[in-house]
Amino acid sequence: MALAPTDAVGPKPGSAGVRHAPVPSHSAPVTPGKVAIWLFLATEVMFFTGLIGSYIVLRAGSPRGAYSNLYPPNTPLRGLENSRGVVLRSIGPDRSKIEEVLRSLGDRKPDEAEQVIAAVPHGVVPARSAERAEALASALRSAGAVVEVEPLKTFEWPKPYDDAVNPLAINLTAANTFVLICSSVTMVLALSAIQRGNRAKCTLFLLATVVIGSIFLSVQVFEYRQLMFEHHYPSGISANGHFVPSCSLFASCFFTMTGLHGLHVTAGVLALSVVLIASIFGAFSASNYAAIELTGLYWHFVDLVWIILFTIVYLL
Amino acid sequence: MSAELASSGTPGEAPTQGPGHGPSHDHDHIHPAPRFFLFRYVFSTDHKVIAIQFLFSGLIFSLLGGLLALAVRWQLAWPWKPIPILSRLLWADPSAGYQMPPEFYNKLFTMHASIMIFFVVIPVLTGAFGNFLIPLMIGARDMAFPRLNMVSYWLMWPGFILILYSFFVEGGAAEAGWTSYPPLSEWKWSTPGSLNGQTYWLLAVMFSGLSSLTGSINYITTVLMLRAPGMKLFRMPMTVWGMFITALLQAFALPVLTSALVMQTLDRVAGTNFFEATGATVANAPAIPGGGGPILFQHLFWFYSHPAVYVMILPAMGMVSDVLSTFSRKPLFGYKPMVIAIGGIAGLGFLVWGHHMFQSGMNPMMGATFMLSTMMIALPSAIKVFNWLGTMWGGRLQYTSAMLNAIGFVSMFVIGGLSGIFMAATPVDIHIHDTYFIVAHLHYVLFGGSMFAIFAAVHFWFPKMFGRMMNERLGKIHFFLTFLFMNTTFFPMHIIGMHGHPRRIADPSIYEFLRGSGTLGMNQFMTVSALVLGAAQILFLLNFLYSLVLGRKAGDNPWRSNTLEWTTPSPPPHYNFARIPTVYHPPYEYSVPGVEEDFLLQTQPRPAKAGPLDPIMA
Amino acid sequence: MTDTRVLSPSEVAEEHQQEAHAPYLMVWLWLAGLTGIEYVYAAGLKDFFLILLGGLLALAAIKAALVAWYFMHLKFEGKWVYLLILPALFLAVVLVLALIPDLAMQPADPEGDHVRVEPVRSDVEMARRIPMLATDRPA
Numbered sequence A: 001m002a003l004a005p006t007d008a009v010g011p012k013p014g015s016a017g018v019r020h021a022p023v024p025s026h027s028a029p030v031t032p033g034k035v036a037i038w039l040f041l042a043t044e045v046m047f048f049t050g051l052i053g054s055y056i057v058l059r060a061g062s063p064r065g066a067y068s069n070l071y072p073p074n075t076p077l078r079g080l081e082n083s084r085g086v087v088l089r090s091i092g093p094d095r096s097k098i099e100e101v102l103r104s105l106g107d108r109k110p111d112e113a114e115q116v117i118a119a120v121p122h123g124v125v126p127a128r129s130a131e132r133a134e135a136l137a138s139a140l141r142s143a144g145a146v147v148e149v150e151p152l153k154t155f156e157w158p159k160p161y162d163d164a165v166n167p168l169a170i171n172l173t174a175a176n177t178f179v180l181i182c183s184s185v186t187m188v189l190a191l192s193a194i195q196r197g198n199r200a201k202c203t204l205f206l207l208a209t210v211v212i213g214s215i216f217l218s219v220q221v222f223e224y225r226q227l228m229f230e231h232h233y234p235s236g237i238s239a240n241g242h243f244v245p246s247c248s249l250f251a252s253c254f255f256t257m258t259g260l261h262g263l264h265v266t267a268g269v270l271a272l273s274v275v276l277i278a279s280i281f282g283a284f285s286a287s288n289y290a291a292i293e294l295t296g297l298y299w300h301f302v303d304l305v306w307i308i309l310f311t312i313v314y315l316l
Numbered sequence B: 001m002s003a004e005l006a007s008s009g010t011p012g013e014a015p016t017q018g019p020g021h022g023p024s025h026d027h028d029h030i031h032p033a034p035r036f037f038l039f040r041y042v043f044s045t046d047h048k049v050i051a052i053q054f055l056f057s058g059l060i061f062s063l064l065g066g067l068l069a070l071a072v073r074w075q076l077a078w079p080w081k082p083i084p085i086l087s088r089l090l091w092a093d094p095s096a097g098y099q100m101p102p103e104f105y106n107k108l109f110t111m112h113a114s115i116m117i118f119f120v121v122i123p124v125l126t127g128a129f130g131n132f133l134i135p136l137m138i139g140a141r142d143m144a145f146p147r148l149n150m151v152s153y154w155l156m157w158p159g160f161i162l163i164l165y166s167f168f169v170e171g172g173a174a175e176a177g178w179t180s181y182p183p184l185s186e187w188k189w190s191t192p193g194s195l196n197g198q199t200y201w202l203l204a205v206m207f208s209g210l211s212s213l214t215g216s217i218n219y220i221t222t223v224l225m226l227r228a229p230g231m232k233l234f235r236m237p238m239t240v241w242g243m244f245i246t247a248l249l250q251a252f253a254l255p256v257l258t259s260a261l262v263m264q265t266l267d268r269v270a271g272t273n274f275f276e277a278t279g280a281t282v283a284n285a286p287a288i289p290g291g292g293g294p295i296l297f298q299h300l301f302w303f304y305s306h307p308a309v310y311v312m313i314l315p316a317m318g319m320v321s322d323v324l325s326t327f328s329r330k331p332l333f334g335y336k337p338m339v340i341a342i343g344g345i346a347g348l349g350f351l352v353w354g355h356h357m358f359q360s361g362m363n364p365m366m367g368a369t370f371m372l373s374t375m376m377i378a379l380p381s382a383i384k385v386f387n388w389l390g391t392m393w394g395g396r397l398q399y400t401s402a403m404l405n406a407i408g409f410v411s412m413f414v415i416g417g418l419s420g421i422f423m424a425a426t427p428v429d430i431h432i433h434d435t436y437f438i439v440a441h442l443h444y445v446l447f448g449g450s451m452f453a454i455f456a457a458v459h460f461w462f463p464k465m466f467g468r469m470m471n472e473r474l475g476k477i478h479f480f481l482t483f484l485f486m487n488t489t490f491f492p493m494h495i496i497g498m499h500g501h502p503r504r505i506a507d508p509s510i511y512e513f514l515r516g517s518g519t520l521g522m523n524q525f526m527t528v529s530a531l532v533l534g535a536a537q538i539l540f541l542l543n544f545l546y547s548l549v550l551g552r553k554a555g556d557n558p559w560r561s562n563t564l565e566w567t568t569p570s571p572p573p574h575y576n577f578a579r580i581p582t583v584y585h586p587p588y589e590y591s592v593p594g595v596e597e598d599f600l601l602q603t604q605p606r607p608a609k610a611g612p613l614d615p616i617m618a
Numbered sequence C: 001m002t003d004t005r006v007l008s009p010s011e012v013a014e015e016h017q018q019e020a021h022a023p024y025l026m027v028w029l030w031l032a033g034l035t036g037i038e039y040v041y042a043a044g045l046k047d048f049f050l051i052l053l054g055g056l057l058a059l060a061a062i063k064a065a066l067v068a069w070y071f072m073h074l075k076f077e078g079k080w081v082y083l084l085i086l087p088a089l090f091l092a093v094v095l096v097l098a099l100i101p102d103l104a105m106q107p108a109d110p111e112g113d114h115v116r117v118e119p120v121r122s123d124v125e126m127a128r129r130i131p132m133l134a135t136d137r138p139a
Ligand code: HEM
Pocket: B179, B309, B310, B312, B313, B355, B356, B374, B375, B377, B378, B381, B416, B417, B418, B419, B420, B421, B423, B424, B425, B429, B432, B433, B434, B438, B441, B442, B445, B446, B449, B450
């Protein structure tokens, strides 16, 4: 690289018309902000790799028998292979009688009996043998309940749509996924509007994005509340009827991944709110919209992560 | 044109005319420095001020880290003997003879390593020198995102506070080592430090990580986007290359550590069970339901922390290259190969993390893979060593304190690198893993490497940072004492390590074979050396503080060096360059034939007489 | 990638003007449609894990690609973006692959379908571990 002194002189930054060969002219311009945000997204890729990668290998390594339709996760099933579960579908007219049976024949403590009833139509009482299960079932039937007897089924990982092991509400979340996708569209429309100089439209689309993003978050908060406090789940999901991070590895992974994603959405909503306010005060124009573009990139990325999470956590 | 320009800039004076660089410069506003003290020196967005903030906080924490290390040494040399003064202050229990509680030893080595790595070496190398040098060396007015830069410094503060506070929580500071392996770090009952201290440790390290992450994004963007005209990538000084590649390492590796720390924190506070083995039980405690894997944490941790050891050496290598070339008055031998070697070290550095886990029950197939990749990483490391030697070979060496420390770096890195190759061989590592041999290795690369590079860099850039020279005589005495006692402190560790002396053990004398006067004698020898080594650092501190106020005033370019920072006044003004400079050649044009001086600033074109640059080596 | 310069904002705008009409609404319909397909697919094939896995991952990948390509304007960006993203994706794959032997491949359990725990030695111990265990609670 013998250099003639002249070729050493770079173009004047900012001087019009000087475009460098490495960037084809149809490419969008490279700005420090964009380099930084893409770098940041690369770091986010690695962060979610840490979480999602751990999930993938922990799940793949989860042994058959880690989950079952009758016993709480990670119950050692040795010696329990012949268990039957009495599944209480409905308690019939007389609740106290059912409770009575559960306490006596089912050998439940009062609070445990209540827990089983709360989980109806999926209240599970495990029994170690078919005879005991049948005895309990018929007693419950004669007390007016609708019951079924199920054999022990084991799982490596909670199967979607199986109420005995998997508490996740797929319908709700599918709808929520759609919501987040919509917010991505309004985001890109906001950018497109300001690029054409339409400030009012841009502001409206930004507002829509913030609102739709908040809806997504609210649904997620609602879902968490259902899982952790309100709803009662059968014993195959959690020993105490509530789906909380500590009740299984599945729960740990679920809450960690969706929770950290939720934090990212929250950060996105906050950032977008700032952008929205700036937009209301007329900060952006057809020649000045970097903040919208960069926040948008982050927002789409968060959407993208959710697309993956929805698939691998809920549907698989 | 070149002939006229060659003589136009006198050394140490900012060139006034850049050819082809008219006055119109869109992004080239010169902002005055803020006038209020608070914004000028505390919440400053000036990369130079932020650099100095990083430097000072790093130096302060190094004092604490150093004292912790000396306490570790005391216990190893004279197990359970009360430490003078300290014992009476801390453990006022005469019935126990004022002896150090056993778990306190765990706290000492854990916090020593954590503070030194996360709060001293990384922040000083990248935060202080990266911040100070990147914009100055590439000819920029500041970082690409000055405010983000400020945020990245202030993100250190929650870390500082949490890590200090953790000493005072119930159970005291963390005890699981800087590696923080579960289950020790997760089960609260496993040791007092795991009760609360560990949580604070996790948060502190996360904040330090966030600081590095924001910093690295800033550095990469700055290097990519803000280079002065003519500053092609292959004209950047090695320091900038080192910082740039370090920032890439951090950007891609740190988030994985963050995810692991998040999971460990959740395991501790939210009851998740990522890192707890199914059904594990300790001392008849109830079995842990769950099903994660302790080894998962190790993988995630080392996926970051092996690259992190390069984070602690690549900037050092870059700075040492610049110092060596300057004081050899010779071009850096093999500039481009050096760059490629740094890149190679960084790239390979992502694929070797398993060499820390040979004894962790890792799949043997992976052990072999990681052994191979680790052995390969010695190649680019060796290239660098030979190039440094080649740089000095036949040069007109000037033995300034900076140069001495740089030479110290090279020689100590050779020893540390060689012991690394020993450990990379799985059969050997079976014997020496978790012994003092490892401790010897890491101190040769971290003290002998990173610390000597930091000393070299402080001596070298002090004039630019503060406008005053450091005292050379004190600097040399400090260097010789440090060099000597560093070796007497750390070399015997190889020997006792091979003898089987475990690391992280409070009282080696519980083992018959470590009770003899040989091991104990060596331990005492090392401790005495360490005390002198520690005392020698007082000289450095005095020199630093004295020179800060009373040092001889420095000119713009006291070392007659080539890179852009030496074209600015010392210390540089808020905006760095009165006019953005234009760069004509790589930074190592020393003793160019046909140039009167033995150096050629990057802002001055090479004379035609000098002939073309070597396409491969320069 | 390296020698790129900052263009002035007006140029930026100009450049985008022509391409701003990307078919965002079409993409939105596609995303919604694919989500619907995923939903039906997952419900219908829930008992066939491998088919489920392959199909759903493919669908998710298409959706993710649509978002990145159109919404994140990868379509319009220069190669430099890939220089940032592809190394990250490469390292992500390396990391997960390296985790597999130690975590995903469990040592075969000689006794078959059991959780990896030490054997339960007595009913009492079992009851202690599983407080809610049904009908055989020790008296
Ligand atoms: C030629 C290059 C190097 C090789 C082949 C190498 C190899 C190794 C190996 C195999 C280990 C693990 C030993 C064990 O725990 O059994 C290790 C540990 C270590 N290395 Fe290196 N290393 C090299 C350079 C470096 C550098 C440049 C640094 C830092 C600046 C460094 C810092 C460390 C540290 C801190 C540990 C101990 C980690 C712990 O606490 O367990 N190494 N090295």
